[in-house]
Amino acid sequence: MGSGPGGLQLSYSLRRLGIDHAVLSDDPAPGGMFRRWPVFQRMLSWTKPHTVVERTSRAYERFDWNSLLADDEPQRAVMPALMDGTSYFPSRPEMQRGLELFAERTGIQVRFGCRWESTKVIPSPAGGGGQGGGQDFVLTTSDGEYRAPVVVFAVGVAQPFRPPIPGLELAPHYGDFRPVETYRDRRVFIIGKQNSGFEIASGLLPWARQLVLASPSPTKLSVDTHTLVGVRARYVQPYEDAVLAGGVLILDTTIESVARQGAVYRVQTRSPHEGRERAFEADDVIAATGFITPLRDLSTLGVATFGQSGLPAQTPFWESATVPGIFFAGTITQGAKGLKKHGIPSNSGAVQGYRYNARVLARHLAETKFGVPATRERLDAAGLVPYLLEQLSNGPELWHQRAYLARVINLDRNTGISDEGIVPLQYFLDSGGGDAVAATLEANGRDNPYPVVYVRKDGSVVEHALAPDPLLDFTGPDYQGELRKLLELVLSGAASPA
Amino acid sequence: MAVRDDVVNTIAAFSLFADLTGPQLEEVAHIFDEAFFGEGERILRQGVSGSGFYIILEGTAAIRVNGADRSSLKAGDFFGEISCLLGEVPVADIVATKALRCLVLPAAQLEGFLTAHPRVMYRLLQGEARKVKNTTKWLS
Numbered sequence A: 001m002g003s004g005p006g007g008l009q010l011s012y013s014l015r016r017l018g019i020d021h022a023v024l025s026d027d028p029a030p031g032g033m034f035r036r037w038p039v040f041q042r043m044l045s046w047t048k049p050h051t052v053v054e055r056t057s058r059a060y061e062r063f064d065w066n067s068l069l070a071d072d073e074p075q076r077a078v079m080p081a082l083m084d085g086t087s088y089f090p091s092r093p094e095m096q097r098g099l100e101l102f103a104e105r106t107g108i109q110v111r112f113g114c115r116w117e118s119t120k121v122i123p124s125p126a127g128g129g130g131q132g133g134g135q136d137f138v139l140t141t142s143d144g145e146y147r148a149p150v151v152v153f154a155v156g157v158a159q160p161f162r163p164p165i166p167g168l169e170l171a172p173h174y175g176d177f178r179p180v181e182t183y184r185d186r187r188v189f190i191i192g193k194q195n196s197g198f199e200i201a202s203g204l205l206p207w208a209r210q211l212v213l214a215s216p217s218p219t220k221l222s223v224d225t226h227t228l229v230g231v232r233a234r235y236v237q238p239y240e241d242a243v244l245a246g247g248v249l250i251l252d253t254t255i256e257s258v259a260r261q262g263a264v265y266r267v268q269t270r271s272p273h274e275g276r277e278r279a280f281e282a283d284d285v286i287a288a289t290g291f292i293t294p295l296r297d298l299s300t301l302g303v304a305t306f307g308q309s310g311l312p313a314q315t316p317f318w319e320s321a322t323v324p325g326i327f328f329a330g331t332i333t334q335g336a337k338g339l340k341k342h343g344i345p346s347n348s349g350a351v352q353g354y355r356y357n358a359r360v361l362a363r364h365l366a367e368t369k370f371g372v373p374a375t376r377e378r379l380d381a382a383g384l385v386p387y388l389l390e391q392l393s394n395g396p397e398l399w400h401q402r403a404y405l406a407r408v409i410n411l412d413r414n415t416g417i418s419d420e421g422i423v424p425l426q427y428f429l430d431s432g433g434g435d436a437v438a439a440t441l442e443a444n445g446r447d448n449p450y451p452v453v454y455v456r457k458d459g460s461v462v463e464h465a466l467a468p469d470p471l472l473d474f475t476g477p478d479y480q481g482e483l484r485k486l487l488e489l490v491l492s493g494a495a496s497p498a
Numbered sequence B: 001m002a003v004r005d006d007v008v009n010t011i012a013a014f015s016l017f018a019d020l021t022g023p024q025l026e027e028v029a030h031i032f033d034e035a036f037f038g039e040g041e042r043i044l045r046q047g048v049s050g051s052g053f054y055i056i057l058e059g060t061a062a063i064r065v066n067g068a069d070r071s072s073l074k075a076g077d078f079f080g081e082i083s084c085l086l087g088e089v090p091v092a093d094i095v096a097t098k099a100l101r102c103l104v105l106p107a108a109q110l111e112g113f114l115t116a117h118p119r120v121m122y123r124l125l126q127g128e129a130r131k132v133k134n135t136t137k138w139l140s
Helices: A005-016 A058-062 A078-082 A092-106 A195-204 A237-243 A330-335 A351-369 A381-394 A396-400 A425-431 A477-495 B005-012 B022-031 B081-086 B107-116 B118-139
Strands: A116-123 A135-141 A144-148 A151-153 A187-191 A210-215 A248-252 A254-261 A264-270 A277-282 A284-287 A326-328 A405-412 A416-424 A436-442 A450-457 A460-465 B033-037 B042-044 B052-065 B068-073 B093-106
Touching: A005 A092, A005 A330, A005 A351, A058 A381, A058 A396, A078 A092, A187 A195, A187 A264, A187 A277, A195 A210, A195 A237, A210 A237, A237 A248, A254 B022, A264 A284, A326 A330, A330 A351, A351 A396, A351 A405, A351 A416, A381 A396, A381 A405, A381 A416, A381 A436, A381 A450, A381 A477, A396 A405, A396 A436, A405 A425, A405 A477, A416 A425, A425 A436, A425 A450, A450 A477, B005 B022, B005 B052, B022 B093, B033 B042, B033 B052, B042 B052, B052 B081, B052 B107, B081 B107, B093 B107, B107 B118
Parallel strands: A151 A326, A187 A210, A187 A284, A210 A248
Antiparallel strands: A116 A135, A135 A144, A254 A264, A264 A277, A405 A416, A405 A436, A436 A450, A450 A460, B033 B093, B042 B093, B052 B068, B052 B093
16 A cells, blocks of 8 residues: 555565565555655755766665665666756655656556555455464455455655644644745744754745744754764754854744734743743744654554554564554554664665665565565575675665664575575564574764674574774775684584584 | 653653653653564563663563563563663563563663753662662572
8 A cells, every 4th residue: 555665666576576466545646755745845865876886786775865676777776867966865856756767667557546445354265364364454445445465554654743732733734834935034933853844944044034943852963863863964054043043043842832813823832941931922833743654544453553653563574563464664664663773763764774674575475475485595605704794885775774684694504505685683683593694784873884793503693793994895804804703603514514 | 753642641650750840751752762562572682782771651571581581570660771871781681571662762862861860860770779679688
């Protein structure tokens, strides 16, 4: 369900594996939320047109956050070819066009204008995959009923949300932003200090008479957190205006109420620390208070949600933690939090992260629900260390989904060494299994990203962090020596027959 | 960034936050992240780095050392503070025994949070004192 980047990537990946499926979408064409937002019509994710690697290579995906993944060359790296070169952040229409082109070139078929209305579970005479194997899901839509053993919801986190602050329902949401010139010489009060609030503030800097941004917790900047957590550099200008006392106020305060008095709003705030109350008059109030997940009636089936965005709780393979058979794709997969080591989230909320989740999910569904096993390439012992170091240096899944997705190699004494492929790290750590190694990149919010290798032997997993490299290249002799030593004990077992 | 009323109402009853005002509780709900763990899921892993400080909102969990359950945790209890404060890997697994909803703060932010909220630090120390007392009792 859904034809944004998450739905398109999953459909492409399922079709490559030969899994029959239908894609339904309420929208008139591909693109999902990128058909409307961001309001200032420029993406926050980059596609670098010129890099040290070929555009058609897998390694290029690390620099192209916006193209969907394809196996064949003409369908890969769609975005850089259609961007006009004025910015390496594509415009919203360019992003929309890129998704439409991908769907066209890969022949993805979607039933558009098909609205999902309700969901139920029924017994499956054929023994479907839903609800533990004996039930199917039925989606009632504006085009009739669809029945399947497995349903994947890729419906975005796209329903505007306003917290229950008295009077806030009077204020327009981020999604209702008017043409920017209508804010000329006005006092604008923005509730919310995340990227959407700062995006609006950045756009209003040349127009508004005064800007106030307010929310309870302090602003974080991505350049400080060394992650995508926090306000991105693109939108930091209002922050500089505030610290240089240039007509922008950034406040850490609760919002007690919003009221309309004639043509103006009155916003009542209260500081958490001094408890001091302040009232602000504003000509406009904008609720940049985020979005929630439009899951309709799934909670009545038992799908548990959590957090402000109402994300469904998920297993490491993006299945509802409470209703087997219901899966998720796209930005909703940020609800499968993984280890979140050092407090750093995955990039599953963004295209560059969830496009890999979709590929892993397609393979998981093919293997566990439809009996289509994936091929696991054999590796020889001598090639293992160089292969893993190459993956750590250039594997785009590891760069974009740090401490979340890992390259796993089976080191079985009987069957030898084989490439298990890309696997959720949490699954590797918690599922048990034979001798194996999982390689991933991790970050701690301070240093450059560094490789971490988890070695599983006789059922126990041991974590080994390697040093960061200032050039982000882990293929050199020091890394080779260290990794070889770590794997020696297991490798010697794997190399010899039982 | 929303007013998270349900979280604020839940933590208002916890002894750890007993001294905070309404706006301060709301601030806590914004500073901490929320996480959900299904039954049987591991939250902390013995020997694995990079964990955080957790406060249970709902559900129950087991403290498991080398595969053996040692104790249990419930709403209002917290865990992970020892590895955060010492900068070391956890010495136990924490496993959800019933679906678990938690607040979580990364280890690197715990010191800043506690020094900015000294009354919470005092309440946390009381919690640690209780743990030491119980351990001493158990050992004697």
